[in-house]
Amino acid sequence: MKQEKEHLTSEESLEIITRMIKTAQGNVKAGAFYFLLWGWISVIASLAHFYLDMYTDYPAPYMVWLIGIPGWIVTMLYSYKKASAARVKTYSDNLIMWTWIGFGFSILVVIFAGQHINFQITPLIMLFAGLCTFITGLIIRFKPLIIGGSSFWIFTPIAFYLPMVYSPLIMAVAIVFGYLIPAYILKKHNL
Numbered sequence: 001m002k003q004e005k006e007h008l009t010s011e012e013s014l015e016i017i018t019r020m021i022k023t024a025q026g027n028v029k030a031g032a033f034y035f036l037l038w039g040w041i042s043v044i045a046s047l048a049h050f051y052l053d054m055y056t057d058y059p060a061p062y063m064v065w066l067i068g069i070p071g072w073i074v075t076m077l078y079s080y081k082k083a084s085a086a087r088v089k090t091y092s093d094n095l096i097m098w099t100w101i102g103f104g105f106s107i108l109v110v111i112f113a114g115q116h117i118n119f120q121i122t123p124l125i126m127l128f129a130g131l132c133t134f135i136t137g138l139i140i141r142f143k144p145l146i147i148g149g150s151s152f153w154i155f156t157p158i159a160f161y162l163p164m165v166y167s168p169l170i171m172a173v174a175i176v177f178g179y180l181i182p183a184y185i186l187k188k189h190n191l
Helices: 010-055 061-085 091-112 121-140 143-161 164-188
Strands: none
Touching: 010 061, 010 121, 010 164, 091 121, 121 143, 121 164, 143 164
């Protein structure tokens, strides 16, 4: 059996560190995709929900959120493709992934408990989205995401205190500040 080297040269150490940094940076930049995808899905669904609720007699304006189903499919396919292509999955990648999976399950609980919480679903989703965005920003050390996550905590109480019909409109604004602006900055950021 071949014996492993006990010590790395400084050049080998530097090369390994450089590759690890580039891998982590590539993974972080790829995360902008998810914020952009879900940001636009959420803004479109929120504005459509608000419009249908406020200006039409459509009995189920919340049904526009079904556009999230293709979003989940795209997310799963993109995640699978990225996981297949990635040689290295970092601890940070796993932490972020499980944070957002927890977010998904939390949303399902809130939706199915809707009548028990007086259908105040939107503010609770904003609260969880803020927490997950904030945590993601902390993990990748990206200040615009930290600020974006924090912005949800400004909009959440507004959504609780205004009449419920305005919640989707407030959510659309919160998504712009919490997801879209940080995602476009992240996409262009030279890490």
